[in-house]
Amino acid sequence: DAGVIQSPxxxxxxxxxxxxxxxxxISGHNSLFWYRQTMMRGLELLIxxxxxxxxxxxxxxxxxxxxxxxxxxxxxxxIQPSEPRDSAVYFCASSFGLGEITGELFFGxxxxxxxx
Amino acid sequence: xxxxxxxxxEMSVQEAETVTLSCTYDTSESDYYxxxxxxxxxxxxxxxxxxxxxxxQNATENRFSVNFQKAAKSFSLKISDSQLGDAAMYxxxxxxxxxxxxxxxxxxxxxxxx
Numbered sequence: 001d002a003g004v005i006q007s008p009x010x011x012x013x014x015x016x017x018x019x020x021x022x023x024x025x026i027s028g029h030n031s032l033f034w035y036r037q038t039m040m041r042g043l044e045l046l047i048x049x050x051x052x053x054x055x056x057x058x059x060x061x062x063x064x065x066x067x068x069x070x071x072x073x074x075x076x077x078x079i080q081p082s083e084p085r086d087s088a089v090y091f092c093a094s095s096f097g098l099g100e101i102t103g104e105l106f107f108g109x110x111x112x113x114x115x116x
Numbered sequence: 117x118x119x120x121x122x123x124x125x126e127m128s129v130q131e132a133e134t135v136t137l138s139c140t141y142d143t144s145e146s147d148y149y150x151x152x153x154x155x156x157x158x159x160x161x162x163x164x165x166x167x168x169x170x171x172x173q174n175a176t177e178n179r180f181s182v183n184f185q186k187a188a189k190s191f192s193l194k195i196s197d198s199q200l201g202d203a204a205m206y207x208x209x210x211x212x213x214x215x216x217x218x219x220x221x222x223x224x225x226x227x228x229x230x
Contacts, residue, residue: 033218043207043220056217089159093218103149103168103211105218107161 002026004108006092012114018080021111024073025094033105034067034077035091043091049075082115089113118143120210122221129198130229136183137193137224139208147213150184150191155223156204164206167191169213195226203228 005024013019025032033048047057049069057067064083069075079086089112093105119142129135141150152164167175167184174182179199183192195202208221 042222045217045219048217091161093161103213104151104163104166105211107153110159110161112159 004092004094004106006090006108006111008111009109010112010114012116013082014116015083016081017115018078019082019086019113019115021077021090021092021113023075023077023092023108025075025092026106027073029094029096029106030072031095032069032075033091033093033095034075035093037089037091037110038087046077046090079113082113084115087113087115118145118148118210118212118217118219120208120219120221122208122224124224125222126225126227128227128229129195129202131198131200133198134194134196135198135226137195137206137208137226139191139193139221141189141191141208141210143189143210143212145212149211149213150182151209151211151218152180152182152191152193153207153209153220154202154204155207156201161207165193198228200228200230202226 007022031050034046037043046059047067052069067077089110091110093107095105121140148169150167154162154164165175165177165180179196181194205223207223209218211218
């Protein structure tokens with residue numbers, strides 16, 4: 001079975017450019033999460049969706065960050081304009097949603113973003 | 117809000133030996149999940165083991181086992197017969213039974229010496 005698929009794996013861009021990260025969750029999962037990992041702050045939850053609806057975006061650092069989930073099989077995280085401090089690994093994860101048996105989140109391989 | 121604390125930034129273990137990674141958490145809930153995830157240099161997050169808070173029995177997965185102390189809010193991971201492939205960053209994580217957030221600790225880097 002395909003796991004969570006993220007693209008791109010690596011992105012290098014210049015300050016001020018728009019960055020779009022993409023995620024395809026595991027088929028049948030109805031919750032999707034975007035995490036950011038940095039050395040300084042560890043793993044931070046940015047936003048999560050349940051049934052394509054954003055439930056909690058309190059972790060989104062600034063208005064420069066936005067996330068969408070137009071359907072059950074696709075989500076994007078956009079940074080516009082990007083800044084060097086946005087450099088991090090961005091993970092997408094999915095799960096079955098509230099009250100499921102295992103509670104496990106399944107992670108993609110991450111997108112490493114470098115903003116010069 | 118729930119918090120997860122891993123007090124050991126780094127640990128080392130000799131190959132074939134046993135090592136225990138510590139984790140404590142803070143919550144007012146009675147039902148929840150606890151997890152240990154492994155992140156090797158490839159950066160893929162891999163589930164190692166899970167524990168449901170309502171289960172008194174400690175979870176075990178092959179060489180990996182946990183010591184779950186609910187009253188003390190402690191959830192340590194024991195790795196027996198350590199192997200070179202166990203070298204990674206290990207994250208302890210908490211998830212409410214009725215919520216969606218997975219809250220991570222800061223991680224512990226495990227080094228395995230041959």
